[in-house]
Structure formats: C-alpha cells, structure tokens
Amino acid sequence: MNRVLITSALPYINGVKHLGNLVGSMLPADIFARYSRARGRETLFICATDEHGTPAELAALEAGQDVATYCAEQHEIQKALGERYGLSWDYFGRSSSIQNREITQHFARQLWKNGHLEVRTTRQVYSNAEKRFLPDRYVIGTCPHCGYERARGDQCENCTRVLDPTDLINPRSAVSNSPDIEIRDSAHLFLKQSLFVEQLRTWIDSHDKEWPALALSIARKWLDEGLKDRGITRDLEWGVPVPDDIADGQLKGKVFYVWFDAPIEYIAATKEWADANGKGNIWKSWWHDANDVTYWEFMGKDNVPFHTVGFPVTIMGSGEPWKLVDRIKGFNWMNYDGGKFSTSGKRGVFMDTALELLPADAWRYYLIANAPESADSNFTWDHFAGVLNKDLADVLGNFVNRVTKFCIARFDGKVPGEGVYGEDENTLIAEMDRRVAQYAEFMEQAEFRKALGELRAIWVTGNEYMTRAAPWTHIKTDRDKAAVGVRMGLNLIHVFSHLCWPVMPSMARVMHLAIQPIADNAEVLPWPDYPMAKALDELEAGQPITAPDVLFAKIADEQIAEWKARFG
RNA sequence: GGCACCGUAGCUCAGCGGUAGAGCAGGGGAAUCAUAAUCCCUUGGUCGGCGGUUCAAAUCCGUCCGGUGCUACCA
Numbered sequence: 001m002n003r004v005l006i007t008s009a010l011p012y013i014n015g016v017k018h019l020g021n022l023v024g025s026m027l028p029a030d031i032f033a034r035y036s037r038a039r040g041r042e043t044l045f046i047c048a049t050d051e052h053g054t055p056a057e058l059a060a061l062e063a064g065q066d067v068a069t070y071c072a073e074q075h076e077i078q079k080a081l082g083e084r085y086g087l088s089w090d091y092f093g094r095s096s097s098i099q100n101r102e103i104t105q106h107f108a109r110q111l112w113k114n115g116h117l118e119v120r121t122t123r124q125v126y127s128n129a130e131k132r133f134l135p136d137r138y139v140i141g142t143c144p145h146c147g148y149e150r151a152r153g154d155q156c157e158n159c160t161r162v163l164d165p166t167d168l169i170n171p172r173s174a175v176s177n178s179p180d181i182e183i184r185d186s187a188h189l190f191l192k193q194s195l196f197v198e199q200l201r202t203w204i205d206s207h208d209k210e211w212p213a214l215a216l217s218i219a220r221k222w223l224d225e226g227l228k229d230r231g232i233t234r235d236l237e238w239g240v241p242v243p244d245d246i247a248d249g250q251l252k253g254k255v256f257y258v259w260f261d262a263p264i265e266y267i268a269a270t271k272e273w274a275d276a277n278g279k280g281n282i283w284k285s286w287w288h289d290a291n292d293v294t295y296w297e298f299m300g301k302d303n304v305p306f307h308t309v310g311f312p313v314t315i316m317g318s319g320e321p322w323k324l325v326d327r328i329k330g331f332n333w334m335n336y337d338g339g340k341f342s343t344s345g346k347r348g349v350f351m352d353t354a355l356e357l358l359p360a361d362a363w364r365y366y367l368i369a370n371a372p373e374s375a376d377s378n379f380t381w382d383h384f385a386g387v388l389n390k391d392l393a394d395v396l397g398n399f400v401n402r403v404t405k406f407c408i409a410r411f412d413g414k415v416p417g418e419g420v421y422g423e424d425e426n427t428l429i430a431e432m433d434r435r436v437a438q439y440a441e442f443m444e445q446a447e448f449r450k451a452l453g454e455l456r457a458i459w460v461t462g463n464e465y466m467t468r469a470a471p472w473t474h475i476k477t478d479r480d481k482a483a484v485g486v487r488m489g490l491n492l493i494h495v496f497s498h499l500c501w502p503v504m505p506s507m508a509r510v511m512h513l514a515i516q517p518i519a520d521n522a523e524v525l526p527w528p529d530y531p532m533a534k535a536l537d538e539l540e541a542g543q544p545i546t547a548p549d550v551l552f553a554k555i556a557d558e559q560i561a562e563w564k565a566r567f568g
Numbered sequence: 569g570g571c572a573c574c575g576u577a578g579c580u581c582a583g584c585g586g587u588a589g590a591g592c593a594g595g596g597g598a599a600u601c602a603u604a605a606u607c608c609c610u611u612g613g614u615c616g617g618c619g620g621u622u623c624a625a626a627u628c629c630g631u632c633c634g635g636u637g638c639u640a641c642c643a
Contacts, residue, residue: 010643012642012643014643050643053642053643054641054642054643055642055643122641124641125641133641134641135641135642136641136642137641137642138641138642152642153641154640154641154642155639161569162569162639165641213572213573214572214573217571217572217573218572218573218638221571221572221638221639222640224571225570225571225639225640227640228640230640231640231641234641257641258642258643259643262643301573301637301638302637302638302643303643304638305638305640306643309640310640332573332574332636332637333636333637335636370580370581374573374574374581374582375573375574375575375581375636376573376574376635376636376637377580377581378580380579380580382579383579383580383592386579386580386592386593387580387591387592389603390591390592391591393603393605394603394605394606395605395606397603397605398602398603398605398606399602399605399606400602401601401602401603401605402601402602402603402605402606403601403602404602405601405602406601406602407601409601410601449581449582450582453581453582453590453591456591457590457591460606460607463605463606463607464606464607464608466601466602466606466607467598467599467606467607467608468607470599470601471601472599472600472601472602473599473600473601475601486601489601550603551603552603553603554603554605
C-alpha cells in the first residue's frame with residue numbers, strides 16, 4: 001500500500017485565521033488525511049505556521065514584542081485553535097525552526113553549486129524613519145494614473161494599474177507615513193527559473209488528468225507568459241539567513257524570501273516531527289527517493305503558482321531526488337455575505353469566534369459541503385443555518401434520535417435479535433453498497449462537495465428505510481418484524497458514524513458510543529470497506545444502547561438574527 | 569490593459585456534444601417512532617445576449633454583457 005503524504009498551505013503567523021482560510025486548505029487537508037487513515041493507509045499530515053516576512057515583523061512591532069516572541073505566542077494560539085477544530089496534524093511545525101533553517105540553507109547551497117542562482121543588484125525603497133527596507137506594497141502615495149491618494153507601490157487599488165514605487169507621487173512609508181524614504185541599491189540572489197520552463201511544462205503536462213483546471217491553468221499561464229527569474233532574498237532580519245559560503249558572503253545579513261523557505265518547511269516540519277518523536281531519519285523516507293509516497297497538496301488559488309512553479313524549481317534545481325507533488329487540490333475563495341473575508345478589515349467570522357457559536361463539527365460540515373471548489377462560494381447566515389438545520393438536525397440527528405428512542409421505549413434499550421433480514425433490508429443493503437462506493441470514490445478524488453452530497457444521500461437512505469420498515473406499526477402485531485427494523489436502524493447509525501468520522505470526528509464518536517463502545521478507544525474510526533451485508537449486521541443482540549443527547553440542536557430564527565446583527 | 573475562471577429553476581450548485589438535473593424554499597398527500605423531525609408526489613428554467621460549426625449545442629468556436637481573481641516585492 002502506498003504511503004500518503006498530505007500538506008496544507010501554511011497559515012501565516014499574523015493572527016487568527018478566518019473561515020475562508022480554514023476551508024481553503026487546512027480543513028480539506030484534514031478531512032482527506034482522516035479519510036486516508038480510515039482506509040488504513042500510512043498517512044502523514046503536515047502543517048506549520050509561516051512566520052517570516054515583513055507582515056510578521058510589523059505585527060510584532062505593533063504588539064510591542066520582539067518578533068521571535070510574537071511568533072512563538074501566535075504559533076501556540078493557532079495550534080490550539082486548529083486542535084479545537086479537530087485538525088489532526090501529525091505535526092504542526094514552525095517555519096522559523098532550526099530544521100527549516102538548515103534544510104532551506106541546504107537547498108540554497110545546492111542551487112548555488114548547480115549554477116541556478118546569481119547575484120543581481122536591485123533598487124529597493126529604504127525608509128529612514130523605520131531604518132528598514134520596505135516592500136513595494138508598503139510604500140504608498142498618489143497614483144499617477146488616477147490620482148488615488150492611497151495607492152500602493154505595487155498596484156493602485158483604485159484603478160488596478162500595476163505600479164512601481166518610483167511612480168508614486170508624494171511617496172511615503174505605509175508603516176509610519178514618513179516621507180523620508182529613498183532608493184538604495186541592494187544585492188540579492190535570483191533563482192534562474194527561466195532555465196526550468198521546459199522541464200516544468202513536461203512535468204505539469206504529466207499531471208494533465210489529475211490536477212484540477214484551476215491549478216493547471218494558473219501554472220500554464222505563468223509558463224506561457226515567460227517565466228521570470230525570481231529574487232529569493234530580502235533585506236530583513238527575521239528569516240533564514242543566507243549562509244556566507246554562498247556568493248562569497250555578498251548577501252551577508254540578508255535572509256531568504258519567505259516564499260522560498262515556506263514550502264521547504266513542509267519538509268522541515270516532517271523533520272521536526274521526527275525529531276520530536278524520536279524517529280531519527282524516518283522523516284527523510286517521506287521526501288527523498290520516496291517513490292512509494294503519493295503526495296497531496298491543499299491550498300487556496302493564490303498559492304498555486306508557488307506550488308506549481310516556485311517550489312518545484314527549488315526541488316528540480318537541487319539535483320537531488322526530493323519528492324515533487326503528485327496531486328494538487330486548489331480552492332477558490334469563500335466570500336462572506338457577498339464580499340471578501342478580511343483579516344485586516346475584521347470582516348467575516350474568524351476561527352476563534354466561530355467556536356463561540358457552534359461546535360467545530362458543525363462548521364466543518366457546512367464549510368466542506370460548500371467548499372469553493374469550482375468557483376468562489378458565498379457564506380450567508382441564512383444558508384448556513386438552513387443547511388445545518390436540515391442536514392444535521394433533521395436528516396441525520398433526528399434519524400439517530402428516532403431509532404435509539406424507539407429502541408429504548410420498545411426493546412429495553414438493547415439491540416433486538418429477533419427476526420431475519422428480508423426484502424426491505426436487501427434493498428437497503430444494495431443501495432448502501434452503491435452509495436458508499438460512490439462516496440468513497442469522491443473522497444479518493446478529494447471532490448468534497450460531491451462526497452458530502454453523497455454522505456447526505458446515505459443518511460436520507462436510512463430515513464427512507466425506516467419509513468418502509470415502520471417498526472412503530474409492526475410492533476403492534478409482529479414483534480419480530482419490528483425488531484428487524486430497529487436492529488437495522490441501529491446498524492445504520494453504527495455505519496454512519498464510521499462514514500461521518502473524516503468530516504465530523506466528534507459527532508461520529510458520539511453516535512458510535514451510543515450504539516457500541518469504541519474498541520480500545522481507538523482514535524480512528526475505520527472505513528467499513530467490506531460489503532454492507534456484513535457492515536449492517538454487525539451489532540450483537542443484547543448489546544445495550546443509549547440515546548445520545550440531541551446531536552445537533554436546531555438554530556432558531558432569533559439566533560440567526562442575532563448573529564447577523566453581531567457580525568454585520 | 570493582459571490573462572484565467574464563473575454566469576443553468578426563487579436560492580446553493582451538478583451536468584460540459586445526443587430528449588434540461590439535485591438539494592433547499594413553494595404546493596399536495598402519507599405517517600405519527602422522533603429535535604413538528606420523516607417519507608411520497610409535485611409546481612418552477614427559450615441553460616447571460618447575439619452569431620457560427622454540427623444530423624444534433626447548456627455542452628465546441630467567435631463576439632458582446634455582467635461577476636470574480638491573478639498580474640511575479642503581501643503572503
């Protein structure tokens with residue numbers, strides 16, 4: 001069996017992420033990882049905080065902390081939050097780790113040795129007020145085209161024209177508003193990406209059938225427009241230092257660009273995982289000469305170029321057999337009520353406040369069932385509440401409730417053993433076989449909206465069966481027949497819990513524990529990958545069951561109104 | 569400006585060359601075990617506009633309109 005390596009795009013260190021960030025990388029990666037483990041595959045799910053770059057330095061400044069302390073604190077916050085959402089990382093690392101420093105420097109040395117790097121002098125904006133270089137975006141001024149007064153040095157938000165900081169009228173620092181800025185020459189390392197165009201194109205074409213159109217079109221667009229060499233160093237203090245043995249120390253005091261070291265952190269975090277768990281060199285077997293590994297990357301569409309072009313060039317240029325991505329799953333944006341989620345604008349719902357409203361599983365279900373796979377999707381409170389009330393409360397929750405309550409009322413709260421499965425049951429079993437196979441196939445392809453549609457259809461199948469079996473009617477005249485319906489209902493709950501587990505791990509456990517203890521209190525609820533005739537006849541007669549508390553309480557109209565008012 | 573993606577029932581979306589589909593919402597009925605939850609039936613669309621290719625187009629091509637994103641120093 002092939003091993004499965006899964007990485008989620010790294011959340012930036014700068015504050016709590018919003019639900020759009022969650023649904024675009026971390027959540028789908030987690031669901032895929034859980035599915036993979038449920039199928040019994042050896043799985044490694046890696047994520048980390050992306051900690052370098054100007055925004056981190058400025059956020060630390062604003063918080064009155066040194067950047068290392070700031071990042072350490074924010075990392076812990078994001079880690080704890082992720083765990084509350086059930087994100088089952090094997091390791092949640094930090095791009096500022098010593099492991100990433102070493103491996104990033106290793107890649108840079110390889111690229112230098114192989115002649116893929118060169119030193120070029122560039123003109124950079126320097127702010128005397130802050131005594132630091134400023135990225136183009138952090139220089140603001142009046143747009144020469146449209147007169148907008150807060151145009152950024154890379155692009156004018158008002159007229160969308162691409163700019164250079166030197167184009168701006170009355171340029172000033174976006175950080176301090178100081179106009180005391182100047183242009184200085186600065187030497188930087190450039191990665192000669194242009195040398196890799198053909199190699200990249202061949203590689204991308206080889207994944208023509210596997211990658212979604214979104215990823216292919218973005219990747220090819222970069223190649224078609226002519227791949228430019230890319231500066232991979234910055235005039236910052238917080239980052240992976242450029243080693244002195246590259247370019248005779250010309251880059252002394254500079255650090256690698258955050259987008260150079262961030263994807264390498266996927267590898268480095270694997271080493272962090274091994275180091276933390278006494279696994280020695282095992283980390284390397286996942287990345288180096290790892291021909292038995294299928295590697296999946298999950299990311300938002302803004303990240304696609306870095307994963308289809310930038311990082312692959314780093315790996316190809318190293319001349320070493322590091323693992324390239326096999327399957328890319330890219331997501332569009334989830335919008336909030338017709339506009340963007342915005343971290344800086346504090347618009348939308350954030351991971352921490354969302355949990356004040358509803359449990360993680362409810363968010364996991366809604367978000368992934370409405371993931372922006374083929375196009376941007378839109379979060380509205382009415383849609384959110386409508387989907388959860390119908391799917392989780394009415395279809396699934398009520399199913400669990402009606403079956404367990406009836407069993408307790410009429411069969412002493414024990415799995416009834418009387419009677420044998422007949423035509424109704426065989427019809428159900430056949431449909432379950434078909435639907436579970438379909439659900440599995442969608443999960444294999446990481447087609448989450450379709451998978452969740454099928455999961456929901458599976459729950460509906462259960463309700464249809466109960467209507468046909470009608471044990472509440474048969475109990476009056478034929479106790480054995482009623483027993484068959486209840487026994488099948490309880491078996492369905494058991495199977496549902498296993499099928500739900502990748503998506504809603506906590507709710508799945510509640511469902512399972514109502515029907516049957518979990519053997520050895522295992523973390524993973526494995527996939528029922530054998531015929532439903534067996535899976536739906538597993539519970540032992542006499543096994544005591546309980547009716548769980550309401551799985552998901554319906555959201556009242558007044559509650560929706562309150563949330564709308566609170567979040568705008 | 570360039571490029572990409574999207575525009576299908578009131579809403580959220582699937583279908584992507586062969587007689588228009590799902591879920592929700594709306595209408596009617598059944599059932600009464602259950603969180604008044606379920607189940608069955610059903611009303612909704614000249615598939616953004618125009619033109620073309622084809623025996624056949626929601627599906628391919630062109631063009632226009634509308635929306636979104638990217639455009640390499642935010643990450």
